[in-house]
Amino acid sequence: MLVLGSIGFMTPWLLWGLFILPVLWLLLRAVPPAPIIRRFPGIALLLGLTDRESEADKTPWWLLLLRLLAVAALILGFAGPILNPDPPQASEGSGPLLILTDGSWPEARDWTARTERITRALADATTAGRPVALVSLTDTQPGPLVFFAPDTVAATLPGLAPQAWRAGLPDVDRLIAALPPRLDTLWLSDGLAGDPRDRLLAALSSRGSVRVFESGRPVLALGPGGFADGKVNVPVLRAGTAGETQVEVTARGLDPAGAETELARTTVALPNGQDRAEATFDLPPELRNRLTRFEITGEGTAGTVSLTDDALKRRKVAIVSASSTAEGLELLSPDHYLRQALEPSSDLMAGTITDVLQASPDVIILADVAKIPETDALQEWVEEGGLLVRFAGPRLAASDDGRDSPDPLLPVRLRVGGRSIGGAMSWGEPKTLAPFPEGTAFAGLAIPTDVTVRSQVMAEPDPDLADATIAALADGTPLVTEKRLGQGRVVLFHVTANAEWSTLPLSGLFVQMMERLAVFAGGARATRQDLKGTTWTVERVLTGDGRLEDAGDRPGVPGEVLARAHPGPDLRPGLYSDGDRRMAVNALAPDETLRTATWPASVIREAASDSRATDLKGWILLAALLALMLDILGSLWVGGRLGSIRRGGVQAGIVALALMLHPTGTRAADEAALLKAANNVVLAYVETGNPEVDRISRAGMAGLSQVLFARTSVEPGDPLPVDVERDDLAVFTFLYWPVTADQTLPTPQAYARLNRYLRTGGMILFDTRDGDVSGMGSATPEAERLRVLAAPLDIPPLEPVPADHVLTRSFYLIQDFPGRYLGAPVWAEAAPPDAVKAEGMPFRNLNDGVTPVLIGGNDWAAAWAVDDAGRPMFPVGRGEAGERQREMAYRFGVNLIMHVLTGNYKSDQVHVPALLERLGQ
């Protein structure tokens, strides 16, 4: 192989052919383009004229150049050029070979290059007959290393994947213990320095040669996001400080429909000499609360993904307090301490309950509010997942809320009055708090000794009081009680929110308790103390390449481990939850920095270039072909023959090219088409992506439109294709939806639109087009697909269309609904169970709306379909009977559209005799 710069040639001797190019130049120059012979009577007038210029005598230089280029490209192409050819491998050594990969997230970026390198090493080992062990540092096994034949190892290669964390000391120690006394090593390093690495390198170097394979690019990572000055800051880290790098950071989150999308994007420059920069996002609170992750664009490793958790969320907290009449007594106002505690970390609002409910807050705090007028609305809000925190106070104590019967908005029944302890007029000392019981929301919080309670409201000693109590005084009386209501919670502090009844609001414990209740999310990272005693389960884990996937069943993680946030096999990076709160563990520990690994001179290093060996042969030959094509056009032009083919060939070529460039036709999304659809009745069909099915749908709708036009006063416009993802469905009254087995599912947004369409009176006719086989007992692929497709749709209970359904008589009187097939059941919305037969009428009185869906498999569109000349496109049945069946199919179509457009008008006709009778009197 010959290597010139970054291009190598497989068969370099062919390049000698380039020397014939000058000869070719002379030859081509000498041969003028062939003349055209034309018969021309006007020749008599030409005789005697001489050519003033004889340019066409020789081939023009640019045509020559084009031809030479084509030939040169051919020669180069067949010489087998390869961009960035693989460097030749020196295969040295014998004895066992250890292929060691760090198996950590920085490797995910160029994992394919790494697996290719491993494959190559395995191939070399096969040639040299060396036994091989393949070890991933993040997945070391106890026990001595076992060496296999390279083929066996190669089979396990696909199972190898980088993990979302980096190996720690225990892994390295386990590996060092397993090493045999003598071996060579190929170490695919992630390029980051660390203490364990040095130990391992020392151990490996003492046993044989070490060859290190590294990525050439510096490792990038994102630190955890944080708040500062109302902006979200995400630190961008890199290993090494050399060079200036532009890093693009995107903030991703949920859009209003719940699908993950990009919310913001910013570019951060890492200047030369810096290993750290901040990406700053200035996001409005609504967007900020929807953030799920930050990532560096185009990196695709777990380290460049920074998951967000509650720490970045600001919850909307509404504080409703009894109107304070005394002005100026701020320290005594019921909500002063609440505001102080919550203001830094949440969005506060105030107002009446009705007002704040409009703003749908996450938390409503009622500070000593009794006699809630909007009980029902508030209860509904709680049941939908709201958190209602109530504080006691003089008003609550004086009211009779929850005295005799349980109040839904109070966790427990309350006793009349309350009690005062340790006051001027009472016995005893102010009470202190009992330790928080295990397994409750406050477990693990340290109780300051100076928190005392002087007054409280008392709970009735009901049987479930103990379960409802999540914090109690030293004497066992409840301090905080809680109950679940629907998806939400109601929490009652039996003391006031100000310092009147207790010193609790003055202490830091108050803030911690609020945080535990998820009233707000702690701005800074929760400390070990905060998380003590809690148990967290991982919901989603981060893979090495930065994707989130379902965690499956994994054991819970104690809060203390979580607080340390050092990811590893025990604490996988991902999203953790304790029920109400969510915490993210990122691949990078919060305080971690990235350092580039340095290697001693004894180690052989090879760097993976980003550019892979690329075979250029195809491209160069393509270029040669293009040059030859151009040469044809140029020769024709020079020879004056382009004009004669211009009419036919070139135009056809241009048309073909235009078709290639614009494969899609017109769409319903066009404004004009939509306007037309809005002005007329238009039968629309859903595009399946299968061109044949779409063509039949279109033809079917056209055929039905023709029949409607001819027979009824419905005069539909041209049928339109509908893309449920993009088009506005509101202008259509009827959608025909053929179901194919390989149809792609609509996105959640599309489903939302479809549901809105169905709710607002639209109708979809689902056609599985399998009426010929669906009766055999087993579900066809189309039916299976329909089941998946229709599952998220808001479809009422269905039943086979009963004989007295209004569909059977909305225009024609028909009894079955054939399409191209006959007899497959057709399903429509079930009649209400209490429907009864009207007196003297052969059908029931079904005055409900139009059925939103009709499901069948009779392939109606094919029966309706007509070609451009108005002839049926497909045969139906046989002979006369078949034509009759087609006629019945059309009649079904007419009935269907009538039903869609007129609703149950025909059903209302049952009342006509009664109305006439009444009019007669």
Add this chain to the structure above:
Amino acid sequence: MTAAAPLGLRRGAEALADPLPPLLAEASHLAATVQLGEHGRRRPGMGNEFWQYRPAHAGDSARMIDWRRSARTDGHYVREKEWQAAQSVQIWVDPAQSMGFRGDDSRPTKRDRAATLALALSILLIRGGERVGMADASMPPRTGEVQLNRLATRLALEATEADYGAPEARAFLTGARALFLSDFLGDPTAIEAALTEAADRGVRGALVQVLDPVEESFPFDGRTIFESMSGALRFESRKAGSLRDRYLDRLAERKDHLATLARRTGWQFTTHHTDSPAPAALLWLYHALGQVR
């Protein structure tokens, strides 16, 4: 054309006659676009049409007196008829190879167009009572439908071998009319001689230069070898496009020459293109030939 068959004579005759009905039909069709009547001499003489009554002179035979008119008055009247004289029109359609050219399949060859025009004019003239014949001595002018068939047969004949044709001027009848249809691309001396001869004999007429649009636009480019229709002439150009201007100059010169010649000899000259409609040319011809009467 049908292939040769055992009964060759009959077939051959039929094949020969094959182009006749279309040519005749086409020409009749074309002729139907022109309305005409007998063209009188605007003076009394031999004819069929009534011209005037005049009082009888001495010397008028009794047979000449129109008794019906005379009976109304005391005098005697003679009924005079308009003098109607048949004209002789001699037609020459260039039979040379160059007339077989057409620049595009959608257009007729120049010969087809020329023959159609000639025959259509013949139909008109013969219907008008004129005598029509070919310009050479082979077919002297005659009248009647039979002459039409003869003309059609003659016009449908194969072309001659020569590239360019020359009209034969020796057979001109004194005082007749003549019509030359050709592309006039060949040597102009022949047509000059013919016109001079015609002028000497008092023959007036019309020259129609039938050209294909390709000959007017010269849309060629690049290295081209031009051949005459018979292949006898060859001309190679290395860059045909550069010849265009000079060719067009020469063509204009030729037309100018013909027009001058025609003017000098009292003839009419026009250029007709095969892509323009034939009726217009026919109308022009009809008026050109009827002008001098």
